[in-house]
Amino acid sequence: MHVLLAASELHPFSKTGGLADAVAALGLAVSQAGFRVTVITPLYRGIQAKYPEIRPMGWPFDLRVGPELVSGQFHRLDPSPGLSIWFVEQSGFFDRRGLYNEGQRDYPDNAQRFLFLSKAAMLAARYHPEPPSLIHCHDWQLGLLPLLVHHARVTGSWPDAPRTVFTIHNLAYQGVFPVESWQYTNLPWSWFHLESAAHHGRLNFLKGALYLADALTTVSPRYAQEICTSEYGCGLEGVLRRREHDLTGILNGVDYSEWNTNANPALNHAYDAQHLAGKGANKASLQVEMGLPVDPEIPLFGNISRLTDQKGCDLIADALEELLPRTPLQFVLLGSGDPVLEARFRELAKRFPENVAVKIGFDARLAHRIEAGTDFYLMPSRFEPCGLNQMYSLRYGSIPIVRHTGGLADSVIDPRDDADRANGIHFQEPTAEALEWAIQKAVVLYRDPVAIHHFRVNGMSADLSWSKQAADYLRLYRDVLHGP
Ligand code: ADP
Secondary structure (H helix, E strand, C coil), rough: EEEEEEECEEEECECHHHHHHHHHHHHHHHHHEEEEEEEECCCCCCHHCCCCCCCEEEEEEEEEECEEEEEEEEEEEEECEEEEEEEEEHHHHCCCCCEEEECEEEECCHHHHHHHHHHHHHHHHCCCCCCCEEEEECHHHHCCCCCCCHHHCCCCCCCCEEEEECCCCCCCCCCCEHHHHHHHHHCHHHHHHCCCCCCCEEEEEEHHHHHHCCCCCCCCCCHHHHCCCCCCCCHHHHHHHCHHHHEEEECCCECCCCCCCCCCCCHHHHHHHCCCCHHHHHHHHHHHHHHCCCCCCCCCEEEEEECCCCCHHHHHHHHHHHCCCCCCCCCEEEEEEHHHHHHHHHHHHHHHHCCCCEEEEHHHHHHHHHHHHHHHHEECCCCCCCCHHHHHHHHHHEEEEEEECCHHHHHHHCCCCCCCCCCCCEEEECHHHHHHHHHHHHHHHHHHHHHHHHHHHHHHHHHCCCHHHHHHHHHHHHHHHHCC
């Protein structure tokens, strides 16, 4: 079987969040299971310079995007047996400072950019010397690809077009554009209706996939249930309920070759569940690096995030303001996003220089050191499709404190659910009070070295690898192709 994956981000070439990690790890795991995998993704600015081994394929093409004929070409990299990455070069669309936006402003031509990517993926699938039997598309940027493929299949222009699978990594981002953007699909207007991509008088990329992909997945079993409700469905719960039987939740995994505590060049000290001394040494190094007093006795909490409403970082700031004057703890934050939240955390660091350290920005290596150096990891998300950082924390022995939602509830075990296997702390309500309660619980736990060791070793030895999840995807691919 040959599977074509299409995504707007791919680690280590481009990344704004968990999508990049998930697609890279899935591609690798499926190819390691013996299948051929081709990944289609944009050639963004800087990728070619950083990876000179990426070579043009000598396959220039022109694609219609509305009235324009837009030229592009594929560049290729074969990082491991069975796995090829085809980068789509279109400098006008992808040679820019950001992936989707600059500052807080989305690029005004995102509809054209990602329709171009979708059409390039379709071209690659159609004319590949060994055509894929399945196209697996990810998130709203590729939301209209299942619709384009379905159109080609039913109108007879591509009768043996592959089946399509679409994965929702985050339902909150839907790719919503004015109706006029439909022209960039170059499909007839009769295909723009409520059971395709029309939604409240606008074009909705994600909705197109929800109706027209052959199968739908999302990134945790609990989120698959949640998004069929009005509380989490972001206005698309009606469509999702209609397709409930075609929707599967498969938890993302962790790429342990990347996220490991031994032989990791980003870390100052190696350690693992059997040799935990290095964990303490990483804590001291992190305290130095972030300008906090070095103190093994004080519990150190961390967070690495896009600073958005989803991640509940405002709850962290509220809870810290309440707790810090009377509770001995330290907190480090690495993140960027909402300027109001950025300012709020900078202010907290100024007010509590002995307790709070903040780095605004994106720093992949520091992310590893925070996971390794902290005792607890805070993830108070209002909703969380899967979440990767709580899983990285488990692996790095930083005990996650999570809201009981989505993939957080599916991956972290609270002692009230299973005392023997407990590896984290859950709290229910998305409020600062509930988070405060959980942080206080952690502070108490920290005074009990036996309990901390139990939680830590449970987390570090949990199997969150991709091999199990890849088997679930392969089963799904077979069901889509041959029926359950
Ligand atoms: P989401 O995809 O919703 O942002 P996830 O937890 O699924 O959240 O994945 C986030 C990924 O992005 C993790 O790999 C995390 O370490 C990384 N990340 C987020 N913000 C930063 C940052 N400021 N610096 C470095 N890595 C970051």
